[in-house]
Amino acid sequence: MMVAEDNGSFGRRSATSRAGFFKKLYTEYGQEIVILGAIIVLLIVVGSYNPRFLSVRNLNTIFAGNAYIAVAAIGMSMVIITGHIDVSVGALIGVLATISGTIAVSGYPVWLAWLAPVVIGAAINMVVGILVAYARIPSIVVTLGMMSILRGGLISVTGGDWISGLPKSFMISQLKPFGVPAPIYFMVALTLLAAFWMRYSAFGRSLYAMGGNAEAARATGIPIERRTMIVFMIHGAFAGLATILFATQLQIIQSTVPPNLELTVITAAVIGGVSILGGTGTVIGSTFAAILFATIGSALIFTNVSAYWLRAVIGTLILVTVLVDVMRRRNKR
Amino acid sequence: MHKIMITTVLSMSLAAGVAHAQQSSWTGGDDLPTNPLACDGTPAEVAAMPYDGGTPTDAPDRMGKTLTVVDIPKLVGIGYFSATSKGIADAAAEMGTMDVKTDGPTRANIDDQITLIDNYITSGVDGILYAANDPVAIAPVLKKALAAGINVVGYDANSEPDSRQWFVNQAQFNGIAKSVIDNLSDEIGEDGAFAIVTSTFTTPNQARWIAEMAAYQQKCHPDMEWLETVEAQEDNILSFNQANTLINKYGPDLKGIVGMTSVATPAAADAVTQAGLCGSVAVVGLATPNAMKPYVEADCVKSVVLWNPVDLGYAAAYVLRATADGTLKPGDTSVEAGKLGELSVINGSEVLLGAPFVYNKSNINNFDF
Amino acid sequence: MIKILSGLHAPDSGGVIEIEGQPVSFSTTRDASRAGIATVYQELLLFPELTITENIFLGHSPRRRWGGIDWAEARSRARRLLDSLDCYALDTDTKVSTLSVAQRQRVEIAKALSHDARVLIMDEPTASLPQADVDQLMDVVKKLRAQGVAIIYVSHRMSEIFELADRVTVLRDGALIGTHAIDEVDEAKLVSMMVGRAIEQLFPKVEPNIGEVVFEAEGLNCGPLVKNVSFSLRRGEILGVAGLIGSGRTELALALFGITPATSGTIRVKGKQEVIRSPRSARDLGIAYVPEDRGLQGLVKPLPISQNISMASLDRMTTFSIIPFAEEARRALAAVKRLGVRSRGDVHQAVGELSGGNQQKVVVAKWLETQPEILILDEPTRGVDVGAKAEIHAVMGELAQKGLAIIMISSELPEVLGMSDRIMVINNGSVVETIDRADATPESVGMAMTAEQKKMDAA
């Protein structure tokens, strides 16, 4: 595989030219570009079919609609990049939303209701992280267990009561500074922050090392156990941030676990180019993927595709994306 | 790169192709026969039907004895079934001769529900109250319960009649349908266009209501335009997004949104509120009062259609008691249900709770569930 | 030993490590690097998806004031480090996955040096390098020594030891055998210290017994590194394949073995034209391949010796797919005895627990079970100690004597020269020359290996 470039002892590589810049951009961010392309194509095709699809209002709906999934997928991407997985994130968001809402209606200041899910999310996932990193239980096993605990706990505690009467100031997702819904600001800012952190911090870079070659990472002096635990905590904190977007969108909070949320989040991360085997991927891709899902959902309504076929269309699109990605990687070799 | 483009375009055109094939107006209802009520509300002539429920085998004499009862709703953890459970518990406390436990699947899953019921049959209970996730799928296990001498009464969602003794019908499908469509037409006018947000097309009650609504609308409000029905699971953010997309798609053509579940209706109301369209897009639907209070109080939603689920649970518990005591027998035409008084028997083996209830600004604060 | 020094494993008991008179103890590699010890491991521990700069500075990147990584500074420091190792042409933003083994090793050394190491441990740095690169590496090591870096250089290669070392320490089975100044010892003495007994020679070449042609390839093509390759092979012959790493030697073997089937050309086995589509079809034609990367390609390490040995011939042993366990163990035991595999107990020990040389013997045993007529050995003695190396060479000789045709790919020129009856030199995917044993000298083979290269370098 590597030999193609090698001509004896030391390869000669010309300095990066302008044409090379785009090529490099494409090899580096290929998956992100593919997804962005798919979003743009969808917007153009459906937009020409029904111009209202491209109305500012609908674009706001599309980009804000899955913002909480995009934010949750950021943390999930980090977990997957380090070679783990978390299937309990949907249940976690359900629990955190209930906690946040309960605090908000109990008369505590709203900042506490915003802070609580982030802190508690990190704390709950610290337990997951410890079990995965130090007790060395496979993450899929730990998080399957955590999912049952959180689901069961939520139902027995709340009994399914709705939370209403939330203070107006709590509803941060309903703000629209400069006509753009607040979740979009959150999504963009958090994605850029995370992407920046993963590119420019030593810790962020080490995630790729841990997922790519754990043994070598250990030899390099990376404290794998501690960082694995911290990654799960960061993921929990992002789940908390996602919860804020999720819980403040409506004037009521449904204290149940959103159906299939974990699957949507994992799918967004994976389609976004995060290798499920660890070691590669960026959070920009997962955010694009979350937006793509929202775009598809909206497009299906606008094109009058019977909703009966919605899941089949999404499944086909996922498959096409993955196959295209595989082909691309193959051609690169 | 261009290969990707081609693939994407191909899949898009494929999607568009399917779209055109599906253009025919389609509502999301089931394919069972419909029976729309008369437009002016004249009660339909109901032919008396012989009892078609089942009978438990060798049930012991339970007259006056304390009954061990398990209540198995479609799923636990949602407000609606919390309310029915509360009604059941209230009735049990009032009677003092019923030990009730509610236990249901955490997702509306037929298999989980069947397994639960099966387990309770083996563990030995006197009575089972259920709300079926699927009328046919649940039948064998209920028949097994009858065969084990257990009294079986359904509420909210029926099963095949011979697999249970009685079913407490919260409101007839056609009654709900009439109430929803009538309220909607009052708000959006006889020529208004509307869209539906439901949970999934496979949820039987929702599918039944939608079918009845379509039939009633055709019959009594033929000029109203049924735009489309979208699915939103039991997911409030998805419901919100779907409602938003409907608003964006139809713009000013859309006059009303109907929510079919306690999740979809408030989410649709929130979408309308946040779009600043209160008053120009009406929201009507089925929902529990607690979920709708903010929107009704803000005058964004004028009417919410539902029966009272606490009463439903309450009635179901009384029907079970009466059945176990032998005071409700096949052929009876009414049954005594505590504070609800006499309830009438319809369709052979169903007990009707009453007409659907419309919550509005004047009464919604009297309810807490 | 190396792993304890570098902090990867903590010592089990006792023992004090002193640096410049200060006793230190490391529980992590980080402690070790803080103490100024840096290690270049035998198996290169780099992250293929990261760039050269990222690999070098992973864990201790230069920071900006706000704590973020200063990529510009990191790049320029990486540039300086690479330049100091004579790697002027290597772009610091290249992903490591695209580098050759030699290039990767240079990155490893740069990484070690980036810690400002005072003690540099090099564990078998030349194990996977072709000769030309070894010479360059020698120069680099000498340069570092001149800069005052203390170097612990672990190697099996005598020539390197004598070229570089001031003092030499011999370890065997975890115990110290002795330490001598380099001028106190000669090669023979060192070898006997290492293996515990004198060895006549490392390459016990027996008189070949060459028969008729069993295998012919004509005009094989496969990808960019197998170009129009033609050769023939006789019964009882050992055909050495020499070439630089990346010259297409392994690619040729993979094509012959059906892992990446040849795209054009003809193959005749015993005069009959055949198509090799998969390893299985190769095996059924009597071709066996002992791969280059033992751990990844050769063995299923957690499985026992017996199961590894039967792996390639399993379908011939079973009836209705059912495995005869007793028969499997019996045959494995026989094979283990025949090849002298030293295991802790029986054939049920996991292969991963064996030493490198014994693992290699298991791979050979696995393929001998298939009754091959053509055996392809890819770097058969890489990462194997001197004793086992001699044993493997002896086995090769024996097999050839019995009429097996052997293709031996090796980066070690002495091995190629010592064991082959003919030497086929490959350069950039093409056969450049085939030299008979009698005419082969290190110079003639080395020239052929690098001839093309030098032309390119000059250009």
Place this chain on the structure above:
Amino acid sequence: MHIRKILRHETILAVLTVIVLIVLSFQSDRFFTVDNLLNQGRLMTEVGLIAIMMTFVIATGGIDLSVGSIVGLTAILMGVFWKNLGMPLPAAMILAIISGTLAGFGNGVIITRFSVPPLIATLATLALYRGIAEGISQARSVRGYPDWFYVLGQGEFAGVPTQLWILLVVAVVSALVLGVTRIGRTVYAIGFNEVAARFSGLPVDRTKLAIYTASGFAAALAGVIFVSRVSTTRSDMGTGLELDAITAVVLGGTSIYGGRGTIAGTFIALVLIQGLKNGLSWPALREKEPSC
């Protein structure tokens, strides 16, 4: 002996299962009755069939998330073939099982031919197969099967539920295949080191293809049995079944990274899970029973 090493997890699990069963039988005298136990066997058949094949899949280091969707797809296809296309029911059953098997084969092709990681491939087909089921069914359910069909899911043979026989046969055959045959050995070798297995001339792709196809077949069979047990066909059948099956397999000692695992372990884990599900429904109820 290495056999002992592999069996260690299973032994602990078996002891644990026995303890749990004993504790449960003290909780209620109705637990340890033949009737109840047979009935529990009936209930665990579908997930059991899937989990047994999933053991093979996970032992190769793969995963199959699409099984629940294949259950739904098979059920829907059987209903459609029979009711809408007017085929005789046995033909519809066979054709539906073939379709489900083909769905598994599709997974295998995507995974082996295009080298897509199994988690992603089956994540996609999870959505795709369920989507096809929903699209075909248009939310209509098919009911009213002839009585003989219910023998499969509700009947008995020699006093034991029909489907339990099927499960037992599949379990025994699978245990033998995984334990003493070349196929099983290939599965373990792939799970530990796929490259080495390929370099040893083992039929890696063919084996993986066969395993995913078998997984599809097991899900399809489970789908038909499911329909027979609950007497109706719906497109949401089998939702979440994949997680139940994976839980059983992993609890049964199969390494999620591949290479280790036995059918015996999976089977014991199935019994344990079913026992807990069954037993834990009662204690709370008993508290409220009048004491005697």
